[in-house]
Amino acid sequence: MSGGSVQTPGPDHRASGAPLGILAGGGELPLHVARTALAAGRPVFVVALAGWADPAAWAGIPHVLERPGAAGRILARLRAEGVRQLVMIGQAQRPSMLGLRPDAAGARLLARIGRAFFAGDDGLLRAVARVLEEEGFDIQAAHAVLQDILPPPGLLTRAVPDAASRADIARGIAVVQALGAVDVGQGAVVQQGLVLGVEAIEGTDALLARCGGLRREGPGGVLVKLVKPGQDRRLDLPTVGPVTIRGAIAAGLAGIAIEAEGTILVDRAATVAAADAAGLFLLAFRPEEFQPKETSP
Numbered sequence: 341m342s343g344g345s346v347q348t349p350g351p352d353h354r355a356s357g358a359p360l361g362i363l364a365g366g367g368e369l370p371l372h373v374a375r376t377a378l379a380a381g382r383p384v385f386v387v388a389l390a391g392w393a394d395p396a397a398w399a400g401i402p403h404v405l406e407r408p409g410a411a412g413r414i415l416a417r418l419r420a421e422g423v424r425q426l427v428m429i430g431q432a433q434r435p436s437m438l439g440l441r442p443d444a445a446g447a448r449l450l451a452r453i454g455r456a457f458f459a460g461d462d463g464l465l466r467a468v469a470r471v472l473e474e475e476g477f478d479i480q481a482a483h484a485v486l487q488d489i490l491p492p493p494g495l496l497t498r499a500v501p502d503a504a505s506r507a508d509i510a511r512g513i514a515v516v517q518a519l520g521a522v523d524v525g526q527g528a529v530v531q532q533g534l535v536l537g538v539e540a541i542e543g544t545d546a547l548l549a550r551c552g553g554l555r556r557e558g559p560g561g562v563l564v565k566l567v568k569p570g571q572d573r574r575l576d577l578p579t580v581g582p583v584t585i586r587g588a589i590a591a592g593l594a595g596i597a598i599e600a601e602g603t604i605l606v607d608r609a610a611t612v613a614a615a616d617a618a619g620l621f622l623l624a625f626r627p628e629e630f631q632p633k634e635t636s637p
Contacts, residue, residue, distance in 0.1 A: 359383040359402075360485070361423030361477070363414075365392040365430025369579065369606055373429055373485050374401055385421040387414050392432045408432075412445030415475060426477045427485065428469070428575060434541065463523050465575040481574040482604065489608070490577075491624040493600040496612050499621040501595055504559050507533065509597045509623070510630040512564030517627070520568030526578040529591070531561025544580070548587030555592045563588055566599035566627060573602070580622075581606030585614040595621030 360377045364370035364386050370393070374384045378401070386403035388395060395405050402421075406414050418426070442450055452474075453467040469479045483490050501509065508530040515528045515535055525539035529551040536551040548563065555561065565578040580598055588596055596615070598605070603624070605611060615622045 357383065358422050358424050359385045360480075361418050361421070361426040362386045363426060363428045363430075364388050364398075364403075365432035366394065367431040368581070369482065369604065370430040371397055371401075372606070373427055373482055374398075376486055385418070385423055387418065389430075389432065392430065407441070409440040409442040409446045411449050412443045415445065418477070424476070424478055425480050426472060427480050427482055428465070429482045431543070433543075434464070466572050469572065469575060479574055482577075486604075489604050489606070490601045491598070491603070491605050491608070493624050493626050493629075496608075496622040496624060497595075497615045497620065499595060499615070499619050501562070501597070501621050501623055502559075504532065505562050505594050505621070506630070508562040509564055509625065511535070512562060512597065513566065513627050513630050516564055516566050517569060520566070520571070523568060526568060527563060527565045529561050529563050529593070531556055531593075532558060534561075536561060544584060545587050548584070548591045548593075552591040560592045560594035563591075563593055563596045564598075565596070565603055567602040577602060577604050579604040579606060580611065582610045582614050585611055585618065585620065585622075588620060589618045593620065595623065597623045597625055600624035600626050 360382050362370055362374055362384060364374075370386070374386060377384050384402065386398055386401060388398050388403050388405045390405050390407045393405070404417055406417075440446070449471055452471050453464070472479060511533055512528045512530040515530070515538060516526065519525045519528070519538055527539035527544050527547060529536045529547065534556065536554045537547050539547045542550075544563070544565070551561070563584070565580060567573065567578060571577075578598065580596060580603060584596065601624075612622060
């Protein structure tokens with residue numbers, strides 16, 4: 341729970357018919373959340389964030405397009421629609437302070453966010469979530485709406501990681517945990533023990549595109565994705581899907597390893613089918629499975 345505070349359960353707004361609010365960036369995941377809620381009989385209201393969300397994709401779903409800095413209009417509209425529970429989801433690249441162009445309410449919110457605006461992504465999202473909670477909203481995880489999108493431990497594909505790939509996974513876990521400890525990224529590509537690239541602000545797709553030109557001869561590498569240490573799991577969990585598989589194929593990887601119950605798997609059937617067709621493995625793991633075993637003296 342963000343900030344380590346203890347919160348008592350609030351009213352069940354689903355039972356009251358209150359709409360689920362969605363602060364939507366880009367990609368398919370915000371649409372998937374909205375459609376799943378609607379299919380379950382839950383009304384939704386979406387704030388599609390200009391510059392990231394595709395306005396045409398939201399046709400037929402109650403929404404408004406707003407620039408991220410227009411906090412006053414966003415909060416007013418969410419309240420007017422009766423939103424109390426709010427999901428923050430979708431691809432977004434952090435704007436500069438100059439590019440954000442906050443309105444008066446946005447400037448006040450930024451003052452409350454403070455130095456966290458210049459922290460890593462998790463630090464910033466925690467601060468934004470805290471401010472939204474102070475404004476009366478209940479921040480929900482996407483996986484509270486989308487059931488079974490966090491796969492349990494196990495192999496999801498026909499292809500199996502061999503000993504070399506498992507060694508690359510162990511190396512990747514150590515690298516990503518070190519990155520996550522300083523709130524930098526959630527992924528790394530490792531081949532034959534060499535770190536070809538780490539994820540920072542560019543995101544996984546750009547990481548894979550970059551690593552394709554860095555691959556070595558011989559067995560392909562592994563993309564490793566896992567949650568940052570202490571990350572607020574309601575916000576910005578690692579995500580893989582069919583686009584990730586295409587990027588891994590283009591980069592010449594042998595497979596992808598994701599943290600079990602901590603990584604969102606978008607369109608599981610299509611993702612697994614694409615990996616199987618390409619002969620890639622997709623493994624959901626627990627980090628402790630790859631810890632070196634202590635030997636007796």
